[in-house]
Structures are given as C-alpha cells and as structure tokens.
Amino acid sequence: MARKPRKTKRAGQTPGLGRAVRTLRRQVLRAVLIAAVVVTAWVAAYAVVPVPTTAYMISERFRLGGIERDWVPMEDISVHLRRAAVAAEDANFCLHWGFDMEAIRDAIDAGAARGGSTISQQTVKNAFLWHGRSWLRKALEAAITPLMEGIWSKRRILEVYLNVAEFDEGVFGAEAAARHHFGVSAADLTPEQAARLAAVLPAPQDRSASRPSDFVTRRAAAIADGAATIRADGRDDCFAN
Incomplete structure (x- = not known):
C-alpha cells in the first residue's frame, strides 16, 4: 500500500x-x-x-477641593427647568432613539460651529465616561447610548442628566444649581430662572445664570420661547408629567 506523502510546512510558517x-x-x-x-x-x-x-465630578472635587451637589428625583425638579433644558440642548428629545439624525446633519453642514449631541449622548458621557475629545470616547458613547435608551425611560434619562450636569464651576445638578444661583429649590424655579440655568449649558464655567451677560440673557429669552413651543406642540410629553 502506497504511503501518503507527508505534508510539509509552508515556508516562513512559525511553529x-x-x-x-x-x-x-x-x-x-x-x-x-x-x-x-x-x-x-x-x-x-x-x-x-x-x-x-x-x-468628571471626581476630577473637579480634587481640583477645587470640593463640589456642590444634591440628588433630587424628577418630581422635585421644576417642569420649567425640564422644558428649558430640552429646548436648549435637544428639542426633539422625546422623538428620537438617542441620536437626532437631523441635528447631526445640521452639525456636519455647520462644521465646528455647533454640536449635534443629544441629551441622551450627553448623559452617557457625563454618567459613564469622561470629558474631552477622543475617538475612543465617541465610539463608547455611540455604543452605550442605544443600550441606555433601550433600558431607561426618557423621563429617567432627563432626570439623570439634570442631576449630573454642571451649572457653574463645581456646581452639579439642578438642586445645587438652583440654591447656588437663586437661593431656591429646584422645584421652585420660575420659568425665567429655569431658562437662565439652561442658558449656561454647555459652557457653565464661562457663563453665569445669576450674573448673566448679554449673551446669556438673549439665549435665555430664546430658550424660554423654545420651551413654550415644545409645550404647545407636545414635544414634552415624555417628561412633563
């Protein structure tokens, strides 16, 4: 019986x-x-x-020696601030699944002049990741955002966002921001105060809600108009009640 020829190793193959x-x-x-x-x-x-x-809170606590922050449930956050934050940062918050494709296209068309991140994306960045620009962070943000949207309600996303967002240097969350800037609780914010708080986003270290510049005043007025619009057309249905 003829023997089968033995297989030889390919040239350059490492055992x-x-x-x-x-x-x-x-x-x-x-x-x-x-x-x-x-x-x-x-x-x-x-x-x-x-x-x-x-x-980010941890890094700011080390840098500043301490931060102001008090967690409060959604029912203790004025609906005026909820609407103002959505009007300022993500008017279609209740309509999208984590990514606002129209806003992304507008951001691409505008180049670096504006951002296209939704409140959902910002919540992922703030709660789970780190600040700063990098492809790794953006990739993780893009992966976690639909996961979060699938598990959390829209109301919960906005609740977390309003409790971890920075409203002044070292001042985090709606309750600490309301007391820091206006001496009231987050539940008692007026529409004007809420619009001013939303107007400092997303650059709270360069803007002040209690000592507003002309820019912040104009932006707050525009936000108040936007908040009235989303209330009128029902785009606050997922978080207003």
Missing part, C-alpha cells in the same frame, strides 16, 4: 503561531464579552439607583 493567534482571539473575545456584561449591568443599575458620582 505554534496559529495556536497563539487562536488563543489571543479567544482572550480578546472573552474580554469584550465581560466588558459588555459589566457595562450592561452598570447601565441597568443606574436605571433605578441615583448616580453616586462621575469621573
């Missing part, structure tokens, strides 16, 4: 290289799956648990 590549591939896949499970559990937990702190 064990294929095994090492397969092992590395399995390890990478395992790490990705573990990370996905951890992030999903983290997002699910924050759907019901108040966000204790964020990476």
Whole structure:
C-alpha cells in the first residue's frame, strides 16, 4: 500500500503561531464579552439607583477641593427647568432613539460651529465616561447610548442628566444649581430662572445664570420661547408629567 506523502510546512510558517493567534482571539473575545456584561449591568443599575458620582465630578472635587451637589428625583425638579433644558440642548428629545439624525446633519453642514449631541449622548458621557475629545470616547458613547435608551425611560434619562450636569464651576445638578444661583429649590424655579440655568449649558464655567451677560440673557429669552413651543406642540410629553 502506497504511503501518503507527508505534508510539509509552508515556508516562513512559525511553529505554534496559529495556536497563539487562536488563543489571543479567544482572550480578546472573552474580554469584550465581560466588558459588555459589566457595562450592561452598570447601565441597568443606574436605571433605578441615583448616580453616586462621575469621573468628571471626581476630577473637579480634587481640583477645587470640593463640589456642590444634591440628588433630587424628577418630581422635585421644576417642569420649567425640564422644558428649558430640552429646548436648549435637544428639542426633539422625546422623538428620537438617542441620536437626532437631523441635528447631526445640521452639525456636519455647520462644521465646528455647533454640536449635534443629544441629551441622551450627553448623559452617557457625563454618567459613564469622561470629558474631552477622543475617538475612543465617541465610539463608547455611540455604543452605550442605544443600550441606555433601550433600558431607561426618557423621563429617567432627563432626570439623570439634570442631576449630573454642571451649572457653574463645581456646581452639579439642578438642586445645587438652583440654591447656588437663586437661593431656591429646584422645584421652585420660575420659568425665567429655569431658562437662565439652561442658558449656561454647555459652557457653565464661562457663563453665569445669576450674573448673566448679554449673551446669556438673549439665549435665555430664546430658550424660554423654545420651551413654550415644545409645550404647545407636545414635544414634552415624555417628561412633563
């Protein structure tokens, strides 16, 4: 019986290289799956648990020596501030699934003159990631945003956003902002005060709600008009009640 010719190694093939590549591939896949499970559990937990702190709050606490912050539930945040924040940052908040494609197209057309991030994207950045511009952060933001939208209600997204957003240097959340700027609780904000708080977003370190510049005053007036518009046309249905 004729013997089968023995297979010869291909030129340049390193013994064990294929095994090492397969092992590395399995390890990478395992790490990705573990990370996905951890992030999903983290997002699910924050759907019901108040966000204790964020990476940016931690860095500001170290830089400033302390921060002002008090978590309050949505029912203790004036509906005027809810509408003002949405009018200022994401008028179609109740209509999209995390990404406002029309706003993104407008941002692309406008170049660097404006941003296209929704409140959902900003909430992901603030609650789970870090500040600063990088492709890695944007990629993670794009991955986590639809996950969060699938688990959280719109009302919860806005509640977290208003509790972790910065309204002055080291002043985080609606309650601390209302007391810091106006000496009232977040529940008692007037429409004008709410519009002024929303007007400092997204640059609270350069703007003041209690000592508004001409720009902030004009922006607050425009936000108040926008808040009235989304109330009239029903674009506040997902968070107003």
